[in-house]
Structure formats: structure tokens, C-alpha cells
Amino acid sequence: MPYDIADPGLAESGVRRIEWAARSMPVLGAIRDRFAAERPLEDVRIAACLHVTTETANLLRTLQAAGARISLAASNPLSTQDDTAAALALEYGIAVYARAGVDRDGYYAHIHRALDLVPDLVLDDGCDLVNTVHTERVELLQSIRAGCEETTTGVIRLRQMAREDALGFPMVAVNDTQTKRLFDNRYGTGQSTLDGIMRATNTLLAGKTVVIAGFGYCGRGVAERAKGLGAQVVVTEIDPVKALEATLQGYAVTPMAEAAARGDVFITVTGNRDVVRAEHMALMKDGAILANAGHFDVEVDVRALHDMAVEVVPDVRPHTDCYVLPDGRRLLLLAEGRLVNLTAGEGHPAAVMDMSFAAQALTVAWLTGERLVAGVYDVPPDIDAEVARLKLASMGRDIDVLTPEQEEYLRSWRHGS
CATH class of the missing domain: 3.40.50.1480 (Adenosylhomocysteinase-like)
Incomplete structure (x- = not known):
């Protein structure tokens, strides 16, 4: 072989x-x-x-x-x-x-x-x-x-x-699929992303301001878990519906240009490029943490960060590189801007991937x-x-089954109120 x-x-x-x-x-x-x-x-x-x-x-x-x-x-x-x-x-x-x-x-x-x-x-x-x-x-x-x-x-x-x-x-x-979006993306990405960040930095998230770029299924999961650990969560979005949803769930919603000066931890989960750019990093606090949970290493503009820095100290902790800016501020980039949950952590828990890969296996057979x-x-x-x-x-869980009368009711348009 x-x-x-x-x-x-x-x-x-x-x-x-x-x-x-x-x-x-x-x-x-x-x-x-x-x-x-x-x-x-x-x-x-x-x-x-x-x-x-x-x-x-x-x-x-x-x-x-x-x-x-x-x-x-x-x-x-x-x-x-x-x-x-x-x-x-x-x-x-x-x-x-x-x-x-x-x-x-x-x-x-x-x-x-x-x-x-x-x-x-x-x-x-x-x-x-x-x-x-x-x-x-x-x-x-x-x-x-x-x-x-x-x-x-x-x-x-x-x-x-x-x-x-x-x-x-x-x-x-x-x-x-619903089983992937609702469970893998939301619970898997939510848990594993924060796990990777904490392994890489050993930071306490309680009391920190965590800025999450993107409020899709993955972003929602990260936001829920960050909030559960005591963080103040700020969401940035380009989609007005998702931004409204984040607002109604109690999160602060601002453009990245405003969030940049507030955040302690920045997590990108968008699937797009240049979400965190030079003009944002120029505003960030000393010690701000940059992590990406989107698929490719383009969501944080790592090249711009290299150009801004006067010194790069690699591996100040495993999977953590320190970029020193001209004014002495230090920005911490995790996993080279790649997937933090799979690089600094172990990725999604197996119990979550069980569903995603089960759907994958059955789909391959169907094809x-x-x-x-x-x-x-x-x-x-x-x-x-x-x-x-x-x-x-x-999991040993049972659910109800429709009775014949219920099935007939759902099929018919003739029943009134």
C-alpha cells in the first residue's frame, strides 16, 4: 500500500x-x-x-x-x-x-x-x-x-x-444537513474553538471581551460557549438578518472597526478573507489574541500583520506567535491563522463527528x-x-410516533378550525 x-x-x-x-x-x-x-x-x-x-x-x-x-x-x-x-x-x-x-x-x-x-x-x-x-x-x-x-x-x-x-x-x-449544521457546526465548532484557544494561551475567558466575526451556525456556537464561560461577546456581521438575531440574543453587534479597540480575543468564523485587516489590528489592545475558526488561513490578514510587526517571536506558547508592533503592543496569533480548533486543539468531539460522518457515509452509498x-x-x-x-x-431516547388520525389530519386540507 x-x-x-x-x-x-x-x-x-x-x-x-x-x-x-x-x-x-x-x-x-x-x-x-x-x-x-x-x-x-x-x-x-x-x-x-x-x-x-x-x-x-x-x-x-x-x-x-x-x-x-x-x-x-x-x-x-x-x-x-x-x-x-x-x-x-x-x-x-x-x-x-x-x-x-x-x-x-x-x-x-x-x-x-x-x-x-x-x-x-x-x-x-x-x-x-x-x-x-x-x-x-x-x-x-x-x-x-x-x-x-x-x-x-x-x-x-x-x-x-x-x-x-x-x-x-x-x-x-x-x-x-441539519444534523451537521445544528450539531457539528454549532456544538462542535463552539466547544473545540474555545478549547483550542485556551490550550494555546491558557487565558481566562471570564470577564474578557470576545469578538466573533460571523454569526452563522459556527459563530452562534462559539458565541454561546464564550458567553457561558463568562465572556462579554461582541458580534460583527455583514448580514442584517444574522446581525438582528445576534442582537435579539443579547450580544453587542458592531462593525469590526469599532470592535477592534474593545476586544481581548478575536475569533473569525466567516468563510471569507481579510475579515481582520491592518486597520483593525492597528487599533487592538496590547496582548489581543487573534484566532481563526474558518476553513482557510485568509480570514486574518497574516501578511499584513507580518508587515506591521518589527519583531516576531514564534512559539511563545505552543501554536502561539507574538507579533511586536512599532509602539510596543503585542498581538498574539494562534495556529498561524489556520483552524485553531484543529491545530491547537483536537477538533470536534468524536460524538459530534459521529453524526456528520454518518451522514457522509450514507450519502456516499446513496450516490x-x-x-x-x-x-x-x-x-x-x-x-x-x-x-x-x-x-x-x-442515547436511549425515544420519540413519539404519529397516530393514523394525526397523519390523515396533516395530509388533508378539509379540516377546519
């Missing part, structure tokens, strides 16, 4: 951590058992560009149990867990191309090697693999039947490709029986509902 990993000697440790995560992923485990019996992906080739974590490993084990042949590249060099990569390559027989901290050239070289499988289906997290196919590996457009996208940033890029008629095959927006034209598709609602039912069952 071909692979490019940092240290094969880490495989045993990786297996232990993958199995530990599996304990908190009962829904995916139930699907894996079903797939092992039914083999819905027999001889299907899948190329994936995902965060190389223990939770991802359990998704790939599930697809492998269904009969798939899999190659994997990392979707973020700083989130790669080298022991997980070693275990996948040496213990589970998956072609893995991922090393923690690899440079940009190495990152794209790994994507190309994953694509050398000549996949039937693709799994992406951020659209870099799909983008590479459309720009550098166009010969694969003839073989790729469909794929899935895991994150908000990737879905934004895919929808733009579809609007421009540039998307060469169907992609399913797994990110947009094998569908013939769709190029475009961006939602996950079928019955898959979302099945994931929720399986999760409730794993």
Missing part, C-alpha cells in the same frame, strides 16, 4: 486513539456493521481530502468495510495527526499522503497522489481536491461520478463553480445508485432523519 507519512512507528498509538474515538461514534459503528454485510461500495474508488484525525479514520474504516478502495490526503497540514496517518496506512491498509506541518508544495503534491487512484467518487473538505481536478487533473473529469463536500467554505466555492457552469460533476453539500447531472445537491432528507434516529437510539 503506497503512503507518505511522518513516522510509521506511531501506528500503534494511532490505533489506540482511533479505537478510543470509535467508542463515542455509535451511529457510524452501526452503519459500518451494516455496510460490512451489504458491501454497497464494492470496488468503488474514493479519493478524499479531509482532516486526518481519529474521527476521519473511523469514517474511512466504514467506507472500507463497504468495499471501497480509498486514498487520503490532508485538507489542512496543521490538523494532521501523524499517529492517525500511520495507523491508517499500516494497520488499516488505506493509501495515506499526509504529514503534519507539510509546506504548500507538499500539500498539493499529496492531493495529486491521492487523485492518482483515478477515483469514482471524491470526498472534500474545503474544495481544494475538487479545484485541483478542475484546474490540473482535468483528465479525471471523465471518471469521477460525484462527490461530497464537508465544510461551509467548500460549499461556497462549489456553488460559485456551479453558477459559472464550471463544475464538472455532481457534488453533495453534506455540510448543509452509487444515483445518476445526477453536474451541480450542487442537498443530502436527501431521509438520510438526515435516519442519522438523527440512530443517534437518539444510541
Whole structure:
């Protein structure tokens, strides 16, 4: 099995951590058992560009149990867990191309090697693999039947490709399922982002002013958890509806130009670029913390921060770099501006990823029986509902069932008040 990993000697440790995560992923485990019996992906080739974590490993084990042949590249060099990569390559027989901290050239070289499988289906997290196919590996457009996208940033890029008629095959927006938006994005990102910040800085959030750029599902989750830890939360937004929602939930809402002088901690969760710019950083307090929980390292203008600084002190704490400005103020950039929750922390808890990856696994199996034209598709609602039912069952929770009379009432327009 071909692979490019940092240290094969880490495989045993990786297996232990993958199995530990599996304990908190009962829904995916139930699907894996079903797939092992039914083999819905027999001889299907899948190329994936995902965060190389223990939770991802359990998704790939599930697809492998269904009969798939899999190659994997990392979707973020700083989130790669080298022991997980070693275990996948040496213990589970998956072609893995991922090393923690690899440079940009190495990152794209790994994507190309994953694509050398000549996949039937693709799994992406951020659209870099799909983008590479459309720009550098166009010969694969003839073989790729469909794929899935895991994150908000990737879905934004895919929808733009579809609007421009540039998307060469169907992609399913797994990110947009209710079970992912409500639980993964809100509870997973909310908890793991603050966990990463606290691990990197050991700061006390109670009493601090935390500025959150973006009040989508991820931003809401971060805001809820920051408020719960005693922080004063300020939200910045470009969407008037989301800004109004944040206001009615009790958060202060201001433009970033006003929030910049108030904040102690800044967290970007937008999926856009240059959200925190030079003019904002020029106003920030000494010791202000900059963290990004959006997918790519473009939300904080790191290049502008480099240009502003007279000195950079790397690794004042793990994953924390100190930028000294001409007037002596120090700004602390976490995780090089990359995903703070997956770089400084361990990412989403396995119990949350259980639902996201269960939806992913079921969608991949569904795609094998569908013939769709190029475009961006939602996950079928019955898959979302099945994931929720399986999760409730794993938690020992029951729900009500409609009576025949209730079903008839909902179907009919003839009943009056």
C-alpha cells in the first residue's frame, strides 16, 4: 500500500486513539456493521481530502468495510495527526499522503497522489481536491461520478463553480444537513474553538471581551460557549438578518472597526478573507489574541500583520506567535491563522463527528445508485432523519410516533378550525 507519512512507528498509538474515538461514534459503528454485510461500495474508488484525525479514520474504516478502495490526503497540514496517518496506512491498509506541518508544495503534491487512484467518487473538505481536478487533473473529469463536500467554505466555492457552469460533476453539500449544521457546526465548532484557544494561551475567558466575526451556525456556537464561560461577546456581521438575531440574543453587534479597540480575543468564523485587516489590528489592545475558526488561513490578514510587526517571536506558547508592533503592543496569533480548533486543539468531539460522518457515509452509498447531472445537491432528507434516529437510539431516547388520525389530519386540507 503506497503512503507518505511522518513516522510509521506511531501506528500503534494511532490505533489506540482511533479505537478510543470509535467508542463515542455509535451511529457510524452501526452503519459500518451494516455496510460490512451489504458491501454497497464494492470496488468503488474514493479519493478524499479531509482532516486526518481519529474521527476521519473511523469514517474511512466504514467506507472500507463497504468495499471501497480509498486514498487520503490532508485538507489542512496543521490538523494532521501523524499517529492517525500511520495507523491508517499500516494497520488499516488505506493509501495515506499526509504529514503534519507539510509546506504548500507538499500539500498539493499529496492531493495529486491521492487523485492518482483515478477515483469514482471524491470526498472534500474545503474544495481544494475538487479545484485541483478542475484546474490540473482535468483528465479525471471523465471518471469521477460525484462527490461530497464537508465544510461551509467548500460549499461556497462549489456553488460559485456551479453558477459559472464550471463544475464538472455532481457534488453533495453534506455540510448543509441539519444534523451537521445544528450539531457539528454549532456544538462542535463552539466547544473545540474555545478549547483550542485556551490550550494555546491558557487565558481566562471570564470577564474578557470576545469578538466573533460571523454569526452563522459556527459563530452562534462559539458565541454561546464564550458567553457561558463568562465572556462579554461582541458580534460583527455583514448580514442584517444574522446581525438582528445576534442582537435579539443579547450580544453587542458592531462593525469590526469599532470592535477592534474593545476586544481581548478575536475569533473569525466567516468563510471569507481579510475579515481582520491592518486597520483593525492597528487599533487592538496590547496582548489581543487573534484566532481563526474558518476553513482557510485568509480570514486574518497574516501578511499584513507580518508587515506591521518589527519583531516576531514564534512559539511563545505552543501554536502561539507574538507579533511586536512599532509602539510596543503585542498581538498574539494562534495556529498561524489556520483552524485553531484543529491545530491547537483536537477538533470536534468524536460524538459530534459521529453524526456528520454518518451522514457522509450514507450519502456516499446513496450516490452509487444515483445518476445526477453536474451541480450542487442537498443530502436527501431521509438520510438526515435516519442519522438523527440512530443517534437518539444510541442515547436511549425515544420519540413519539404519529397516530393514523394525526397523519390523515396533516395530509388533508378539509379540516377546519
